[in-house]
Amino acid sequence: MKIGIIANKRYSKQISPFFTKFLEWLRANKVDFCVEAEFADVAKYPFGISLLEILDVADFLIILGGDGTILRAARLMKDRQIPMLGIRFGRLGFLAELSGQTYEKELKQILDGQYSIDERMMLEARINDSDDPLFALNDAALTRAQSSKLITMEVYINQIYMNTFRSDGMIIATPTGSTAYSLSCGGPIVTPDMNAFIISPICPHMLSNRPTVVSGDSEIVLRFKELSDKCMMSMDGQEDIPLNAGHVITIRRAPQKVKLVRAVNSDFFSVVRNKLKWTT
Incomplete structure (x- = not known):
C-alpha cells in the first residue's frame, strides 16, 4: 500500500518540525510513501511529486493540516475514490481525524487495518x-x-x-x-x-x-x-x-463520494460534542 502525503503550506511552522519525525516513524513502520512537492519544497524534502501524480499512484492519503486541506484534496480528486485520513494542525478539525500530538497509536492501528470508511456525499x-x-x-x-x-x-x-x-x-x-x-x-x-x-x-x-x-x-x-x-x-x-x-x-x-478514514472508536457525535463544547 502506497501512502500519499499532502500538507498545507499555511501550517508549515507547525508541520515542519513534526514532518521529519513523521517520515522517520513511517520508515520505521515500513510504510511506502510519497510527498506532495508543494510542501516538500517548504520542508526541504528533496523527493516531492505533484499532487496529480500522488492522486494517480496513492492507495491512501494522509492529509497534514486542517479541514481546509481535506476540502481541497476532495475537490481535486474528482472521480478518484482514494481514502483520506487527516492529521490536524488547524483549529476545529471536524474532518481531520487525528491530532499531530497524539497520532502514533491510532495511526498504527489504522495502518494495520483497524479502521472504518466514512463515505460523504x-x-x-x-x-x-x-x-x-x-x-x-x-x-x-x-x-x-x-x-x-x-x-x-x-x-x-x-x-x-x-x-x-x-x-x-x-x-x-x-x-x-x-x-x-x-x-x-x-x-x-x-x-x-x-x-x-x-x-x-x-x-x-x-x-x-x-x-x-x-x-x-x-x-x-x-x-x-x-x-x-x-x-x-x-x-x-x-x-x-x-x-x-x-x-x-x-x-x-x-x-x-469522498472516503474519510475513521479510527475504530470514532463516532460523529463524540466529534460534535468535543468541537462544539456541548456539556454532558
Whole structure:
C-alpha cells in the first residue's frame, strides 16, 4: 500500500518540525510513501511529486493540516475514490481525524487495518448548465462580492418554485457542511450518512425565511431576480467564481463520494460534542 502525503503550506511552522519525525516513524513502520512537492519544497524534502501524480499512484492519503486541506484534496480528486485520513494542525478539525500530538497509536492501528470508511456525499454546481461542473464537499455559498445591498434570489426544487429570498446570500450545504458555514446561519446539524441538502439563507430580510432540508436527490436551481451588483459563488470557501444577473445556478448531488478514514472508536457525535463544547 502506497501512502500519499499532502500538507498545507499555511501550517508549515507547525508541520515542519513534526514532518521529519513523521517520515522517520513511517520508515520505521515500513510504510511506502510519497510527498506532495508543494510542501516538500517548504520542508526541504528533496523527493516531492505533484499532487496529480500522488492522486494517480496513492492507495491512501494522509492529509497534514486542517479541514481546509481535506476540502481541497476532495475537490481535486474528482472521480478518484482514494481514502483520506487527516492529521490536524488547524483549529476545529471536524474532518481531520487525528491530532499531530497524539497520532502514533491510532495511526498504527489504522495502518494495520483497524479502521472504518466514512463515505460523504459531495455537491456539484453548474453555472448556466456549463459542461465544466464545480464540486464541493461542504457547501456552495452565494454571497455579495462587495456591496451592502441585498440579493433577491428565486429558489426552485425539482422545477417547483420554493420561495424568493431577499438576503445577503444563500448556502447550499451537504450533511458534511452542516457543521460549517450553514451552522453559523442557524442551519441544523445533519448526520453525515444522510442523503440531503441544507438550504440556508444568509441574514434573510424576513425572519420567517428559515433553513430548509431537502432530499439529496433534489435538483436545486437558484435564479437572481434582482442583482444590481456583482456577487460570487464560493465552493468550500476556497474557490470563488464571480456571478452576474444572467447566471442560473443548478446544484445536484455529485456522482462521486469522498472516503474519510475513521479510527475504530470514532463516532460523529463524540466529534460534535468535543468541537462544539456541548456539556454532558
